[in-house]
Amino acid sequence: MTTIKDVAKLAGVSTATVSRVMNGTGYVNPSTKKKVNSAIKQLDYRPNDVARSLFKGKSKMIALFVPDIMNPFFPELARAVEDVTNHHGYTFILCNTDDEIEKEQTYLNALQQKSVDGIIIVSSTITKELISKIKIPIIALDRIIGANMSSVTVNNREGAREAVRYLKSIGCQRIAHICGPDHVINTAERMKGYLDEVKDEDWFLSSYIVSGEYYFQTATQAMKKLLTVHPEIDGIFVGNDLMGVGVLKGAKELGIRVPDELSVIAFDGIMLGETTTPSLTTMAQPIYEIGARAAEMLLEQINDSKYQSKREEFTVQLIERQSTRKRGESIDR
Structure with missing residues (x-):
């Protein structure tokens, strides 16, 4: 397996310089940066995400909890969350909980161990006590969970x-x-x-x-x-x-x-x-919009230590189709 030392050796620089190029921190001479990127590409180097997350305290992972993946509403919601988080360089994890507190607890424990950066949760069973023990950013979606937790819902x-x-x-x-x-x-x-x-x-x-x-x-x-x-x-x-x-x-x-x-x-x-x-x-x-907004709010919370909780409510819209009579039509019984 290729290591950062292999990249440094091929580029003729130190491992610290390779790290600065990859993380975008500190000044690196443009020609040196070009050599490092060329070496990374030539060796097909992929950093160890676990090690990086332990070093930085961040995993670049976002999780979405949904109660029933078989309900088409939730995959449509998940698509919006995935689009926004992927656009910002985050890996998206979908967790189906069946609205069971035991499964929610299991997922929360596992995700915290993996240093997940934030969670968007659709739940009617999770308790305020359990949420209070979670030390990472959480946004409630579709349902309000607690008075102090940010949420995105509809009217x-x-x-x-x-x-x-x-x-x-x-x-x-x-x-x-x-x-x-x-x-x-x-x-x-x-x-x-x-x-x-x-x-x-x-x-x-x-x-x-x-x-x-x-x-x-x-x-x-x-x-x-x-x-x-x-x-x-x-x-x-x-x-x-x-x-x-x-x-x-x-x-x-x-x-x-x-x-x-x-x-x-x-x-x-x-x-x-x-x-x-x-x-x-x-x-x-507005399914896509509420999913996207929840993702945006979560990213805001992740990146702002002084983030203040907020509630946002979207408006639903009547869409008339064939399952209802037209106005003025008589009832045929």
Whole structure:
């Protein structure tokens, strides 16, 4: 294996000079720098990253924790984080946690041992106590974890309200909600938005709310049970797009025509929603933008010892597709 001594010998300089050239520290004569770079290229020298991280106290590695890599929302988010961190010379590590505190703890321990420079975390299970023990920069993404931790989120409650108002505007008179798991923060915010718009309606029933746990198959079954018990429902606000696709599948299995008999709107704006038949109306998050912003904030925190925590909230946007009736169309029951 080629070492820094081999590079120094070929270039006719000291190992300290090679180190200064590679790290961009201190002055090196241009002709000497050229010799060193030529030797590095000729020998195909690659520095030992572990040794460099121990010396510098930095690894140039960034980690992203996501709760479910099978949900297309998170790979789309990860792409943005990877693009930004790679652009700044960082290696990107993706950790799937299944929202299990034990897996989060294991990853955190391993990453700290490897001197990871910072972490972006999507979690509804990690505790404030555990976070307080972590001595490296952390940004919360998609969900707020603690009052003193920087975060990037969207206006979940207001976005949910807009979704329900939209269903009302196209003539829906019995609107249900398929929500995510109870322990997830944005589940609660989106449910609050739904309730803001329906709790005072004389037709509202608490049994119009069922959980799909943020999973496709669970949402399919929940939708089928819901519409079997309450066939009068003519609109559904679904807590995320993956469940929204499950709702479309459930409607097809029940022989319910979407959007003629049932209008469906979901939340997220993942590309999967464009590929379904009918395509899925959604409250779209600016997925790439929030992932990129979280990465930028983490890099700011890594490079600024006086960094002050901040919260940034993005706005979701209604995207009308085929799963909801056009305004003014009559209900065909």
